[in-house]
Amino acid sequence: MNFRDRALQAKEKASPYGEDIDLDQYLLEAEAQPPVSDPSHLPRDTKRDLLEVGVTMDDSDKRAGTFLQMNHTLVYREARHEGVEIMGSTEALERYSWLSDYWWRAVAVDADKFTAHAELHQTHGYFIRALPGVRLEMPVQACLYLTQNRLAQNVHNVIIAEEGSELHIITGCAIARGTGAGLHVGVSEFYVKKGAKLTFTMVHNWAPEVVVRPRTGVIVEEGGVYLSNYVCMRPVRSLQMYPTAWCTGRNAVVQFNSVLVAPPGATMDVGSRVFLQATEARGEIVSRALTTGGKILARGHLVGEVPEVKGHLECRGLILADEGEISAIPVLDGRVAGVDLTHEAAVGKIADEELEYLMARGLTRDEATSAIVKGFISMDVKGLPPLLARELEQVSELGQEQAM
Numbered sequence: 001m002n003f004r005d006r007a008l009q010a011k012e013k014a015s016p017y018g019e020d021i022d023l024d025q026y027l028l029e030a031e032a033q034p035p036v037s038d039p040s041h042l043p044r045d046t047k048r049d050l051l052e053v054g055v056t057m058d059d060s061d062k063r064a065g066t067f068l069q070m071n072h073t074l075v076y077r078e079a080r081h082e083g084v085e086i087m088g089s090t091e092a093l094e095r096y097s098w099l100s101d102y103w104w105r106a107v108a109v110d111a112d113k114f115t116a117h118a119e120l121h122q123t124h125g126y127f128i129r130a131l132p133g134v135r136l137e138m139p140v141q142a143c144l145y146l147t148q149n150r151l152a153q154n155v156h157n158v159i160i161a162e163e164g165s166e167l168h169i170i171t172g173c174a175i176a177r178g179t180g181a182g183l184h185v186g187v188s189e190f191y192v193k194k195g196a197k198l199t200f201t202m203v204h205n206w207a208p209e210v211v212v213r214p215r216t217g218v219i220v221e222e223g224g225v226y227l228s229n230y231v232c233m234r235p236v237r238s239l240q241m242y243p244t245a246w247c248t249g250r251n252a253v254v255q256f257n258s259v260l261v262a263p264p265g266a267t268m269d270v271g272s273r274v275f276l277q278a279t280e281a282r283g284e285i286v287s288r289a290l291t292t293g294g295k296i297l298a299r300g301h302l303v304g305e306v307p308e309v310k311g312h313l314e315c316r317g318l319i320l321a322d323e324g325e326i327s328a329i330p331v332l333d334g335r336v337a338g339v340d341l342t343h344e345a346a347v348g349k350i351a352d353e354e355l356e357y358l359m360a361r362g363l364t365r366d367e368a369t370s371a372i373v374k375g376f377i378s379m380d381v382k383g384l385p386p387l388l389a390r391e392l393e394q395v396s397e398l399g400q401e402q403a404m
Helices: 003-010 044-051 089-095 097-101 113-120 352-359 365-377 386-403
Strands: 065-070 073-079 084-088 126-130 140-146 151-161 166-175 182-192 197-205 210-220 225-232 238-241 244-247 253-262 267-276 282-291 295-304 309-319 325-334 339-348
Touching: 003 113, 044 140, 044 166, 065 084, 065 126, 073 084, 084 089, 084 140, 089 097, 089 126, 089 151, 113 151, 113 182, 113 210, 126 140, 126 166, 140 151, 140 182, 151 166, 151 197, 166 182, 182 197, 182 225, 210 225, 210 253, 225 267, 244 253, 244 282, 253 267, 253 295, 267 282, 267 309, 282 295, 282 325, 282 365, 295 309, 295 339, 309 325, 309 365, 325 339, 352 365
Parallel strands: 065 140, 126 151, 140 166, 151 182, 166 197, 182 210, 197 225, 210 238, 210 244, 225 253, 238 267, 244 267, 253 282, 267 295, 282 309, 295 325, 309 339
Antiparallel strands: 065 073, 084 126
16 A cells, blocks of 8 residues: 555544644645745845744855745755755655655654645655765754645655764744744654764744644664754644654664743643663653643653663643643653663742742842743753754743743
């Protein structure tokens, strides 16, 4: 059975996570966008929207490459380093016959109605590949941008860090201000080969009527490292994602970090899952969840399938409004003797003694609350190159202002 047949059979298959969504209420046809020869000439408002998710169009020389898709149109792509390939995923599939061996390998095409929708109505997505032994200091940036009201954007991304390579990607997903409703379905497959390192930082900036359904799978081979940083601090109607990684080689390492801020009206069901399938593999899941009135389900799942693996799961939630809700759902699954899996989870409010401590040192109550919130949701991620670490901190600060 081919992928399309499997997708047709799964197109009504509801996800076990998150609310069900009527896909028929979204448009499948989009107006074509003109290609861009120089991204610095994009409209100021567009560049502002992209910059807020860490994607810069004026300083592309600080990037190893750029990919920009607006609605259903790939409007710009450029590789500034000979050791990296950047193109639309459909173009890559046509160019490389071997890519079919990766297509729908890390994510099942029939996992649910959203993966099926992406297969049946795919509109590009990006293909990013670091060649063997190439170590890129500057990040590659990719952006998936919505500007048409009620449009469904269905993309399929494939990212490959070949043996011994090092690749850093910052990707922003956003909607133009005033656009209103929309649907984003993003299938992303990551392949980290032997001794490679892949850092993937995703920043979401949506709107109160947008539905988002990422579907992500990661396969990490011997000695490979995959670091994922996810930031969503702006309004969104419904977000559901559960990226899953498989450590298939000895000494493989996976780390998921996420920062979530849910304003009133937002529902976020976000988790991460790691299967530790090889000796000395390690997995870590760290989540910070803050609600100012929305609902958050913060999931985490570590599975130890062989001896001598380690995993840690940490989830902390902070409730700043009476109507806000946070549910932390950590799961440790040891399937053999000799696994080492731990977790810690806590959900609550700002402690009075913390406020009193700061107020005793001259801060007002609002200033003290702001300082505590900023410290709670700040990104402190190890292993990032200095440039990307600084930019992630800037994005985090923008989100903190919105949260307060």
